[in-house]
Amino acid sequence: MSVAVLIEHHGGQISRPSFEALTLARTLGTPVAVWLGEEPPADAVAQLGEYGAAEVRVAAIGDDARLPAKAATAVAAASADSSVLLVISTFVNKEIVTRVAMSTGAGVVVDAAGAELVDGRVETTQTVFAATWDVRTRIETDRAIVGIRPNTTQAAPAPTAGDATVVGVDVPLPETRERLASVEAVPEEDGVPLAEAPVVVSGGRGTGGDYTLIREFADLLGGAVGASRDATDEGWISHEHMVGQTGTTVTPALYVACGISGAVHHRGGMQASGTIVAINLDPDAPIFEISDFGVVGSLFDVIPQAIERIKQSRES
Amino acid sequence: MRILVTVKHTPDLQSQRSFTEGAVTRTAEDGSMNELDENAVEAALQLIEAAGEGEVYALTVGGADAVAAVRKALQLGAHHAIHVSDEAIAGSDVFGTATVIAAAVRKVHAEAPLDLVVTGMAALDGLTSMLPTALAAELDWSQLTLASGLTVADGEATIIRHLPDARETVSAPLPAVVSVTDEANTPRYPNFKLIMAARKAPVATWSLAELDLDPSAVGASAARTTVVDASERPPRANRQVVTDTGDGGTALADFLVERGLV
Known part of the structure; x- marks a missing residue:
């Protein structure tokens, strides 16, 4: 067949x-x-x-x-x-x-x-x-x-x-009413596209708009950078990064949610991921209900320490 | 300008949903209009406000509770409400649903020509986002989908389409089917006067007979797919949450190493 x-x-x-x-x-x-x-x-x-x-x-x-x-x-x-x-x-x-x-x-x-x-x-x-x-x-x-x-x-x-x-395949194409007036390529980011990435590290409101650590963590894990709707609405990061039901739905082997509370729209776009890890200041954040491992704390403390530890473990 | 907006009744996303006999069952409370359809209503209202004239029709398909969706559209400022309801529609797949909506659109279009059908990009409970394309193909109207911006001028609609690899600008003559994303606009809140008026506003109820549709062309028997099994996903087992007291990052890294994820 x-x-x-x-x-x-x-x-x-x-x-x-x-x-x-x-x-x-x-x-x-x-x-x-x-x-x-x-x-x-x-x-x-x-x-x-x-x-x-x-x-x-x-x-x-x-x-x-x-x-x-x-x-x-x-x-x-x-x-x-x-x-x-x-x-x-x-x-x-x-x-x-x-x-x-x-x-x-x-x-x-x-x-x-x-x-x-x-x-x-x-x-x-x-x-x-x-x-x-x-x-x-x-x-x-x-x-x-x-x-x-x-x-x-x-x-x-x-x-x-x-x-x-x-x-x-030689096929006559139909006339269409629709006409492409312009196509403007979205500049390609380094690394893997979000939808295809085996690892996604996402940042939300808790980043305060600073994605330096999120990018560094994503690079270390060979993953793509994601974001919550809050963050793209604030203009902190472009819409292509939005994980959620109206953005990109992702199913990576590892999803790391940093400073993301886990609103239902966001969860719908990532809940089927393999392993979910979350870092959030609020112990009641809904993201912890669907996480395999959660850290209640500041991403600005937790991520640098995690990066160091992973580097050490790779060297040893 | 005459615009028809399709709206769908969906349960609150936080409410319980489940499958019974292969069909979705929903808890009755909390239902309202699909959130993404609010962007469709808003887009239609903005177009007629800009044009200085026009009418907006809100159309929904479904059982008795679906009428809540068109009432919401009336509250937001739609002028007319249509509820297509027929037992034979139950269990329709996207193609059956498109057949029903297209027949209703043709009926409105026959009374006086429509310029646009505007839909949300997807229903948040189904989210396949195939309906706008199916509707455009069924009507043989222009297809302008996933619009994050929409303008109409000189008998032509133009949208901005924000795709992962490119921003496209696509134009097509009216009439057109346009689906809008949640980036297209910020939906307004209903005002008190419209809320009161919406309570008394008439809702036209149409059955398949009034649409001249053969019941066997829609519904579960015509559906090309069948749900054979459905089960609720179990919560994640062995969840751990630690509080960072100085070694949270190390604990997180050790977890990832242990799972072989780094």
């Missing part, structure tokens, strides 16, 4: 969640990579093969990939012979798959943490209600679309590499 995987890439580099999705796809069938935008570089094609892609279907549609209706037409054409389409569960991909589902009749589950075949149907697992419930959903249609969250599958190369045969 062919399983199409929509590959995320920036500047020719494949994002880490795409390798996770290919790894998951191999448990369902034979992965076929779908690539939108500019032509993939040769090393990217080779990597897709290492993760088991039998083919790489390329729809070289450039910036048209930014318009959901055009992207959906290209994805539908590239995955027409696949029973399952896997995408990374981003806001943009949810728009694309909604349109693919409407044109193909496929059933869709987004924000999934896993997918498997049960009696010939795709079943997914996901958390709902601010990550307080686990739900298993069966897709009842012959074609299934699953949006998978980053960090939910351990990426691993295929035991036997796929051929990664590049196949052009």
Whole structure:
């Protein structure tokens, strides 16, 4: 069975969640990579093969990939012979798959943490209600679309590499009413993107707007910097860093909440993380109710000491 | 300018929610309008205020308690309220819901043309954020989603879309379906006069028959997905909270080392 995987890439580099999705796809069938935008570089094609892609279907549609209706037409054409389409569960991909589902009749589950075949149907697992419930959903249609969250599958190369045969997808794109007036790239931060990061260190009101220690701790742990809504509303840090239900939902192996009380909107965006650690001055902060380890204290005291101790332990 | 805003009744996020027989059950108290829909109502009100004329329709789909959502919209300043309610709608997936809302939009549009449908970016209890796209596709109207800014001029709507990799400016002719984020504006508070008026304001109630929809096209039987199992996640086991008396950072580091996380 062919399983199409929509590959995320920036500047020719494949994002880490795409390798996770290919790894998951191999448990369902034979992965076929779908690539939108500019032509993939040769090393990217080779990597897709290492993760088991039998083919790489390329729809070289450039910036048209930014318009959901055009992207959906290209994805539908590239995955027409696949029973399952896997995408990374981003806001943009949810728009694309909604349109693919409407044109193909496929059933869709987004924000999934896993997918498997049960009696010939795709079943997914996901958390709902601010990550307080686990739900298993069966897709009842012959074609299934699953949006998978980053960090939910351990990426691993295929035991036997796929051929990664590049196949052009030549599809007439529909005229759309929507027109891109401008695209202004968001300056890329050093390090890992928030949604994909295996470790996230977040700062909230308790930082008072000073993210120096948060960044230092994140760098030490190889993670990304997050923030609460309070902090982005104050303008202390840009909106791209906001963890929460209307910002970025994260599921890293380790989440460190510093000076964040844990309002329900924030918890909904991080509660499914592997291990949660919190530092807060207020012993009654709700964040402690969902933390594996909490320190009641000042982040300005606790973080520097933790950094020193971790450095020592790495040296020894 | 004529704008229809979709609003959804959601339980208070702090209230208990659970699954029964594969469907969401909610405690009856505490429910109100989905918080993100307040940004949609606000966006619509600001547009007609800027235009100096216009009407805002608030539309909701759901059982008897859903009417609270359109009442809230009336309190904020919406002029008309519509409640689509039919037992056959229960259990609809996003595509069934889009079919119902699109039929209601067409009915309003047929009376006098609408310029915009404005929605919140997602419902905070479901949060799949697929509905605005499904609605635009179903209506075959312009899709302008995840707007953190919205302007309308010369028969065209323009939004700013704040994505992780880029800020896009997207324009499209009216009519359009626009979804707004919580960055788009700061919702107003209802004033006393509007609260009093909203109590007495009529709410139109439409069934599927009035929308000319076949009940078998919506509801649980038409849904493409089924919840087969649901369970409440257990609280984290062995939680520890220590108070920093000078070695809190060391304790935290030791915990991370012990778990193999550093």
